Amino acid sequence: MYDVLVVGARCAGSPTAMLLARLGYRVLLVDRATFPSDAPRCHFVQPPGVARLKRWGLLENIKATGCPSIPAVRFDVGPFVLVGSSPSTDGDVRSYGPRRTVLDNILVDAAARAGVEVREGFGVQEILMDGDRVTGIRGRTLDGATVTEQAGIVVGADGMHSIVARTVQAPTYQTKPALTCAYFAYWSGVPVEGIEIYERPQRVIFAFPTNDDLTCIAVECPVQEFQTFRADLEGNVLKTIALAPSLAERVQTGRREERFMGSGDLPNFYRKPYGPGWALVGDAGYHKDPYLAQGITDAFRDAELVTEAIDAGLSGRRGMASALGPRCSGSWVPCVEIRPRRIAFSGPWQAQSLSRSFSRQNTSSR
Numbered sequence: 539m540y541d542v543l544v545v546g547a548r549c550a551g552s553p554t555a556m557l558l559a560r561l562g563y564r565v566l567l568v569d570r571a572t573f574p575s576d577a578p579r580c581h582f583v584q585p586p587g588v589a590r591l592k593r594w595g596l597l598e599n600i601k602a603t604g605c606p607s608i609p610a611v612r613f614d615v616g617p618f619v620l621v622g623s624s625p626s627t628d629g630d631v632r633s634y635g636p637r638r639t640v641l642d643n644i645l646v647d648a649a650a651r652a653g654v655e656v657r658e659g660f661g662v663q664e665i666l667m668d669g670d671r672v673t674g675i676r677g678r679t680l681d682g683a684t685v686t687e688q689a690g691i692v693v694g695a696d697g698m699h700s701i702v703a704r705t706v707q708a709p710t711y712q713t714k715p716a717l718t719c720a721y722f723a724y725w726s727g728v729p730v731e732g733i734e735i736y737e738r739p740q741r742v743i744f745a746f747p748t749n750d751d752l753t754c755i756a757v758e759c760p761v762q763e764f765q766t767f768r769a770d771l772e773g774n775v776l777k778t779i780a781l782a783p784s785l786a787e788r789v790q791t792g793r794r795e796e797r798f799m800g801s802g803d804l805p806n807f808y809r810k811p812y813g814p815g816w817a818l819v820g821d822a823g824y825h826k827d828p829y830l831a832q833g834i835t836d837a838f839r840d841a842e843l844v845t846e847a848i849d850a851g852l853s854g855r856r857g858m859a860s861a862l863g864p865r866c867s868g869s870w871v872p873c874v875e876i877r878p879r880r881i882a883f884s885g886p887w888q889a890q891s892l893s894r895s896f897s898r899q900n901t902s903s904r
């Protein structure tokens with residue numbers, strides 16, 4: 539019998555397990571994946587996420603992999619460019635873009651070092667219930683054995699298609715269908731100035747440096763174009779990059795090193811993230827379009843909040859439901875709203891509306 543059982547060992551699950559183990563709890567962390575492994579998701583980590591890595595003592599591990607910091611943001615909306623640096627929330631903390639093979643592996647290792655029992659290659663097939671209370675899991679190991687485990691609380695850190703959320707029928711609210719699709723790949727020989735963001739009609743392009751001297755380039759387009767876009771991924775990604783000539787020149791002299799990854803399955807929703815014997819963190823509780831590159835940072839924040847709440851509940855300082863409740867209102871207090879029109883690029887072109895609001899501000903401040 540474990541105090542806490544965490545399903546899913548990436549950005550939400552490993553830190554949750556690590557933080558609880560550091561408080562002395564007996565924690566089991568399972569994932570059907572083995573690590574290090576890639577995931578078809580980008581990895582620009584915003585300063586508040588990096589601040590948490592630093593607080594947990596893991597930023598040095600990221601730096602040790604040679605992953606460069608990303609101090610500058612260059613936001614090109616066509617007619618003009620905004621250049622700045624991300625606000626530093628904690629001393630010298632800036633953004634980083636560690637590969638998922640690097641980041642997720644560091645998080646799993648940190649959980650194991652904290653005393654978490656980690657089982658990789660373990661697929662959860664069933665969430666065990668006693669009435670309306672979650673009591674444990676049944677799953678299958680890599681060698682095919684079926685295993686049952688019990689815990690005081692089961693945390694679903696198992697992504698947007700969470701088996702925990704499905705089993706408890708966690709209510710979903712503020713849902714918006716997928717509005718975009720996103721694809722990315724890695725290039726060598728494409729130097730970038732921090733993160734470069736290009737907004738173009740019906741398109742957005744991101745380019746930022748990552749491990750192994752590679753540059754991650756990602757593009758998003760409306761989900762209605764998903765089938766036609768993926769029918770010629772390379773051609774359509776290059777056509778999109780051509781909308782940003784200064785980046786396109788560099789891409790022409792560089793070399794794509796890996797296959798394209800991405801998804802058109804990018805719905806927007808919140809789920810009620812707690813109930814008897816269960817809680818949800820990360821994408822399992824709150825999924826949104828990756829346009830704002832906020833998912834990893836939100837997952838880290840969830841890990842801290844759910845740890846505080848579970849600690850209060852398990853230690854008896856508060857009843858578990860009342861400990862989880864205030865922490866959970868609004869799905870661990872998401873820090874960005876879903877902004878469907880902006881993401882879908884369906885409103886008036888952003889540059890025009892930005893230009894208009896700039897000239898209005900300039901006029902009124904004179």
Ligand SMILES: Cc1cc2nc3c(=O)[nH]c(=O)nc-3n(C[C@H](O)[C@H](O)[C@H](O)COP(=O)(O)OP(=O)(O)OC[C@H]3O[C@@H](n4cnc5c(N)ncnc54)[C@H](O)[C@@H]3O)c2cc1C
Nearest residue numbers: 546549550570579580581582662696697820821828833834
């Ligand atoms: C194309 C794309 C680009 C993105 N770009 C960014 C970005 O630049 N910056 C950013 O911050 N966010 C980005 N995001 C969002 C970000 O990747 C996610 O918000 C984040 O990965 C969520 O982490 P998680 O741990 O909650 O879930 P996941 O990363 O989905 O991890 C869930 C884990 O649970 C495991 N699992 C699931 N079901 C089971 C089961 N039944 N049994 C055992 N294990 C199970 C899976 O194997 C997986 O390892 C992007 C997303 C996409 C799709």
